[in-house]
Amino acid sequence: MKIGASYWMFEGGLEAKKPVGEAMQEAKDAGFESIELAIASEGVLTENTTEAECEAILATAEKVGIEISSVASGESWSYSPTANNPGVRQRIIDFTKKALWVAKWLGTDAYLFVPGAVDVFFLPDAEVIAYDVCYERAVEGIKQILATAEEAGVTLCIENVWNKFLLSPLETRDFIDGFSSERVGAYFDVGNVLLTGYPDQWIRILGERIKRVHIKDFKTSVGTVEGFVDLLEGNVDFEQTKNALAEVGYDGYCTAEMLPYAPGRIEKTAEAMKKIFK
Numbered sequence: 001m002k003i004g005a006s007y008w009m010f011e012g013g014l015e016a017k018k019p020v021g022e023a024m025q026e027a028k029d030a031g032f033e034s035i036e037l038a039i040a041s042e043g044v045l046t047e048n049t050t051e052a053e054c055e056a057i058l059a060t061a062e063k064v065g066i067e068i069s070s071v072a073s074g075e076s077w078s079y080s081p082t083a084n085n086p087g088v089r090q091r092i093i094d095f096t097k098k099a100l101w102v103a104k105w106l107g108t109d110a111y112l113f114v115p116g117a118v119d120v121f122f123l124p125d126a127e128v129i130a131y132d133v134c135y136e137r138a139v140e141g142i143k144q145i146l147a148t149a150e151e152a153g154v155t156l157c158i159e160n161v162w163n164k165f166l167l168s169p170l171e172t173r174d175f176i177d178g179f180s181s182e183r184v185g186a187y188f189d190v191g192n193v194l195l196t197g198y199p200d201q202w203i204r205i206l207g208e209r210i211k212r213v214h215i216k217d218f219k220t221s222v223g224t225v226e227g228f229v230d231l232l233e234g235n236v237d238f239e240q241t242k243n244a245l246a247e248v249g250y251d252g253y254c255t256a257e258m259l260p261y262a263p264g265r266i267e268k269t270a271e272a273m274k275k276i277f278k
Helices: 018-031 051-064 086-105 133-153 169-177 199-209 238-247 264-278
Strands: 004-006 034-038 067-072 110-113 155-159 184-189 210-215 253-256
Touching: 004 018, 004 051, 004 067, 004 264, 018 034, 018 051, 018 264, 034 086, 051 067, 067 086, 067 253, 086 110, 086 133, 110 184, 110 210, 133 155, 133 169, 133 184, 155 210, 169 184, 169 199, 184 199, 184 238, 199 210, 199 238, 238 264, 253 264
Parallel strands: 004 034, 004 253, 034 067, 067 110, 110 155, 155 184, 184 210, 210 253
Antiparallel strands: none
16 A cells, blocks of 8 residues: 545645645655645645646656655535535536646546536535535436546546445445446545545445545544544554455555644644555
């Protein structure tokens, strides 16, 4: 396994203001082997970032001695692929098509994609979409993006998030398989699933569909977003999780996603990741 850090973990990362080179250096200094960059409609890395700019980032990564594991985006939360407004849906589709090329230019084949939401837990005024409508729109949205993903050679990695959608590993498996494409896979988040399931069960069911893994920890006794805690302080059984990943043949990037930024958390997370995976 290669242990990595999310760009969002670093001070200014969630606001897309942290210089990419600085984040890479800080990740390397903390002991991470890779970093997941993040793309937004505004900030240091956007869908309009050029190939030349990406080449400069790659050169910096090589100089620092760190790999770019993947590219993530939170744009789907604000501009959902399953929104009632067709213009909003088109906006995220257009954004994602461009972002996939940025991911390719950054040398990765994995793009974290939230395909829509029935509900957005951290946006109380967000519209609620009927589950079946959400499913239909999510499928249609991915179909519109898929040709670009296949051309770019970058996989749309569907993450299990708190969107009240794709709530079981069986449904997630069948959703992915429905596209009959190697360019639709799973981005499995260990901590996100703990509220309603078991990481090892999800891993064994999703199997080779898993293209990337996010690492978080969660206290089930809390049961809300406040239940996300530092690694090794929650209820994730990391030994069972590692065993399940080994069973399905996953030996790729495991990226910590510990939010928000707090002084000392990056270093603490790196040490915990080494204990878990090394």
